[in-house]
Amino acid sequence: MTYPIDTSVKPEVTGFFDPATNTVSYVVKDPATDACAIVDSVMDIDYAAGRISYGHADQIIDFVERHQLRVEWLIETHVHADHLSAAPYIQGRLGGKLGIGSKIKVVQETFGKIFNEGTEFQRDGSQFDRLFEDGDTYEIGTMKAFAIHTPGHTPACMTHVIGDAAFVGDTLFMPDGGSARADFPGGDAGTLYDSIQKVLALPDETRLFMCHDYAPNGREIRWETTVAEEKAHNIHVGQGTTREAFVKMREERDASLDMPKLIIPSLQINMRAGELPPADESGKRFLKVPLNGL
């Protein structure tokens, strides 16, 4: 696949860090117009209380309104397992089309079974406005954007490239953070390695924007690096780490990791494109907890 790379286009990128989940959401603005995209938004949840709220999403809405931007796209890099998407909430307020990778259908099939969803849960990706295939292009104002299929963490992971900026989702972390886990259903360490090579094949000066940062070794939170920096310094894949060495490291490490705290609510909400599960006959909405199901 050859991708339509154009690093002469330099979008204005603003990150919004969510300390509760260590997620970074982005507003990506076309420098030539008022058009923008929002990447990987977060809906707040107090899981212990079963309460959702929109403080983080409201910060983004406020930013968009203050700068009088026009939202053309809401992009999900993948079905997140550690935070809930606020895309439908933001879409209801600001508009825009909601897009995710076409392999969402695989993810919906897998988790539709795990959560024993009925036939009202469609497994065809129809909750989204656009399903991206590898190499698909779209526009944000005058900017051309494209999606690279980067599975391994999950089957539907896409990296979105907009001018000289790439939103890598959970493929890479900052150089001192390494890479994302590859042990969720449908994940695979070798596939993740191959996907990371696709990201590292972008031009050296490409700005890379992380979906998460966990501030390793007590440093401050950071979310932006470059292809050159990752190639030189990434602790998991830098300096030409082999596929074999990466897979061994990744699998050993994943075996030692706990499940993300919010995986159960996140999957049930995010496989529905961020919509809440349908109300029961009493009008109430519930999340399920499958026992020994994950």
Ligand SMILES: [Fe+2]
């Ligand atoms: Fe993720």
